[in-house]
Amino acid sequence: MVEGEGWPWPMDLNEYQQRAAETDQFPDRRGDRGLMIPLLGLSGEVGTLLAEFKKKVRAKGRYDGFPDRAREELGDILWYLANVASRLELQLSNVATQNLLKNQERWPLPGAPDVPSAPFDHEYPPSERFPRKMRVEIREGEPGKTVPMKLTADGVQVDIGDSLRDNSYDDDGYRYHDVMHLAHLAVLGWSPVLRKFMGKKRRSRPDVDQVEDGGRAMIVEEAVVAFVYADAEKNGFYEHSRHVDSDLLATVKRMVRPFEVNQRSAKDWEQAILQGYAAFRRVRANQGGRLDLDLDARKIQVARR
Numbered sequence: 001m002v003e004g005e006g007w008p009w010p011m012d013l014n015e016y017q018q019r020a021a022e023t024d025q026f027p028d029r030r031g032d033r034g035l036m037i038p039l040l041g042l043s044g045e046v047g048t049l050l051a052e053f054k055k056k057v058r059a060k061g062r063y064d065g066f067p068d069r070a071r072e073e074l075g076d077i078l079w080y081l082a083n084v085a086s087r088l089e090l091q092l093s094n095v096a097t098q099n100l101l102k103n104q105e106r107w108p109l110p111g112a113p114d115v116p117s118a119p120f121d122h123e124y125p126p127s128e129r130f131p132r133k134m135r136v137e138i139r140e141g142e143p144g145k146t147v148p149m150k151l152t153a154d155g156v157q158v159d160i161g162d163s164l165r166d167n168s169y170d171d172d173g174y175r176y177h178d179v180m181h182l183a184h185l186a187v188l189g190w191s192p193v194l195r196k197f198m199g200k201k202r203r204s205r206p207d208v209d210q211v212e213d214g215g216r217a218m219i220v221e222e223a224v225v226a227f228v229y230a231d232a233e234k235n236g237f238y239e240h241s242r243h244v245d246s247d248l249l250a251t252v253k254r255m256v257r258p259f260e261v262n263q264r265s266a267k268d269w270e271q272a273i274l275q276g277y278a279a280f281r282r283v284r285a286n287q288g289g290r291l292d293l294d295l296d297a298r299k300i301q302v303a304r305r
Helices: 013-021 031-058 066-087 092-106 178-188 192-197 206-211 215-234 246-255 266-286
Strands: 133-139 149-153 156-160 288-294 299-302
Touching: 013 066, 013 092, 031 066, 066 092, 092 266, 133 178, 178 192, 178 215, 178 266, 178 288, 178 299, 192 215, 215 246, 215 266, 246 266, 266 288, 266 299
Parallel strands: none
Antiparallel strands: 133 149, 133 288, 149 156, 288 299
16 A cells, blocks of 8 residues: 555556656656756755755754655655656666666675676686686886786796886886786686786687787776776775775776676676775785785785795
8 A cells, every 4th residue: 555645556666657747747848848847856855855854853853743744755756756757768667676786786685695706718728718826926126116927827937917117206006006907807807908918818719809808808907997096096095995986886887898897796896996905005015925816716815925
């Protein structure tokens, strides 16, 4: 039953949207002009709800009518919301579903199993697969410049990458940004940049080699690293952060949409960023260090001595 109205049926969102549209006093207005009234109304009703809440706070708990006033204002907010959706030819039920899916990707339900996703090369020949466990050494040669990373996997050591400088007027530590490529590899099972340096391009599939492991994918990964780095630097390289800004994660997801890593959730990206910057902070402070990567467990961490 719809509380207080006596409807003889439960009302779903689409039915409400349809009935709300029947009370629209300006149904013929189209385009931006038609959206203006419901958008302004939505803003106004939210403001009214806030004003009622202010009264409750000022009354110090003696405003017994607040739940009823809140219900009324929420109803008006819902009406304007439905009107905006109708004018955009959207169904409220679809809007609600997409919102829940987005939120569950970002904030998995308590108790939901965390099943590690297999790296993207798990069905390829061994010569085209990343080792599942690796140790990487990063150290600084001359001041302000790192030497190529030394990677040990399956008892074999190779140099990967190039000697890097910050290329900045400030010592901001960007010469250690390869740690973030390692974090992408460990947590997401994805790094076209490292796939090239490690000689693991998937040449058995020319289309995958060209698209997923090609130049555009490498440029996008470097762009993601630089984009996140700018935010990380402003926020102490996430030293005291438990989460990463949702808008930043959404932007990263849009940047990688053409590639296989788009299958990874916002939560996966958050873990890659937080784990990567935890390792980055240690490596930067010590001007180098050893990192252990476990692609099966989706972890990167500073190696124990």
